[in-house]
Amino acid sequence: EAGVAQSPRYKIIEKRQSVAFWCNPISGHATLYWYQQILGQGPKLLIQFQNNGVVDDSQLPKDRFSAERLKGVDSTLKIQPAKLEDSAVYLCASSDLSGANYNEQFFGPGTRLTVL
Amino acid sequence: QKEVEQNSGPLSVPEGAIASLNCTYSDRGSQSFFWYRQYSGKSPELIMFIYSNGDKEDGRFTAQLNKASQYVSLLIRDSQPSDSATYLCAVKGGGSYIPTFGRGTSLIVHP
Numbered sequence: 001e002a003g004v005a006q007s008p009r010y011k012i013i014e015k016r017q018s019v020a021f022w023c024n025p026i027s028g029h030a031t032l033y034w035y036q037q038i039l040g041q042g043p044k045l046l047i048q049f050q051n052n053g054v055v056d057d058s059q060l061p062k063d064r065f066s067a068e069r070l071k072g073v074d075s076t077l078k079i080q081p082a083k084l085e086d087s088a089v090y091l092c093a094s095s096d097l098s099g100a101n102y103n104e105q106f107f108g109p110g111t112r113l114t115v116l
Numbered sequence: 117q118k119e120v121e122q123n124s125g126p127l128s129v130p131e132g133a134i135a136s137l138n139c140t141y142s143d144r145g146s147q148s149f150f151w152y153r154q155y156s157g158k159s160p161e162l163i164m165f166i167y168s169n170g171d172k173e174d175g176r177f178t179a180q181l182n183k184a185s186q187y188v189s190l191l192i193r194d195s196q197p198s199d200s201a202t203y204l205c206a207v208k209g210g211g212s213y214i215p216t217f218g219r220g221t222s223l224i225v226h227p
Binding site for chain 2: 040041042043044045048055056091104105106107108109110
């Protein structure tokens, strides 16, 4: 089966600019996650969707970050305006909450964002 | 605030040795525990998950869970240079699907 797709793979922007990332989860996976991974740290969950509803966005900096999953399939994460500290890899993951492997998350390749 | 602690390393072991990676967590309600491997510049991939106290073995990998002491460990037997990566521990609380990751331990297996 096809894995989690993300684009772009790399993005370089200047501070105060806007940027958007796209994710397409594994077909049939109801749950989609966006993580931020700063160099040398573990992934930090930004937002979790169940179908097109938000399960948790407590760690999403809502003054500048937004995310949507309108049709319960692919998702977009936006940063506006970007700050230097937003430089990180943004990982999208998906999981199927049914069956024995309901807890397993499958990660996409990530988008490496550099803010200058 | 849940915390998951890992020694950042690097942990260096010779080829063929046993590598032991440890993780402690703060939330006593945690129920699901995961080990991910992350090669440099790549995304995390799941190696093992464990729910019950005790050991769980899968090939060269063994996960050990001790809920009373709030730690989970990963043993890698017959370590290979290809095992060199960062190993991330992730924990989920009871009734919560929200995972908390540790910062990872860097493992280096030298020939």
